[in-house]
Amino acid sequence: MYPYQRLDGDLFAVEDTEHCTYIINTVRQSFVYNDRENHHLAHALFLAGAATKLPVEKSAALMMLQEMEHAGLPGAMARVRHVLELVVREQAKREIAGGSADEVDWIELSHEHGLKNVVFV
Numbered sequence: 001m002y003p004y005q006r007l008d009g010d011l012f013a014v015e016d017t018e019h020c021t022y023i024i025n026t027v028r029q030s031f032v033y034n035d036r037e038n039h040h041l042a043h044a045l046f047l048a049g050a051a052t053k054l055p056v057e058k059s060a061a062l063m064m065l066q067e068m069e070h071a072g073l074p075g076a077m078a079r080v081r082h083v084l085e086l087v088v089r090e091q092a093k094r095e096i097a098g099g100s101a102d103e104v105d106w107i108e109l110s111h112e113h114g115l116k117n118v119v120f121v
Contacts, residue, residue, distance in 0.1 A: 013053070020052035027064050039073050042080050050087045050106055058088050083110050 027045045030038040042065060049061025065081035086109055091101035 016051060017053060020048040020054075020057060023048035024052070024057050024060055024064075028060070031064065031067065037072075039068055039071070039077065042068060042077060046080050046084050049084050050091075050104075053101070058084075062088065079115060083115060086110070086113060 023044050027038065027041045030041060045061050045064060049058050049065075052058060052061075062081060062084055065077055065084060069077040069081065083106060087104055087106045090104045090109055094103050095101055
């Protein structure tokens with residue numbers, strides 16, 4: 001993903017929502033089956049959490065990333081979760097101000113907060 005990747009906005013809103021839900025549910029299933037090696041799903045979970053329009057899914061993504069911290073690779077997972085927290089917070093601010101959550105550039109935001117390297121393992 002890169003800033004303003006999809007400029008057609010709401011044209012694919014339903015498909016985007018379904019795709020984000022699918023990714024989040026896939027990661028959720030890894031927890032159901034007690035998969036302790038699910039850290040490879042962090043990248044997709046991060047992107048789905050940042051892209052979904054549903055606050056409940058953003059919260060679920062954050063919660064699952066936090067659980068991944070406890071299962072292994074706590075430093076890398078903490079950085080990924082921290083960036084998603086920043087993104088979700090900034091998206092909420094933009095929407096309250098009348099803007100769009102899609103305006104938030106997570107790469108730029110991470111650099112602004114001194115987080116130069118986010119490792120997706």
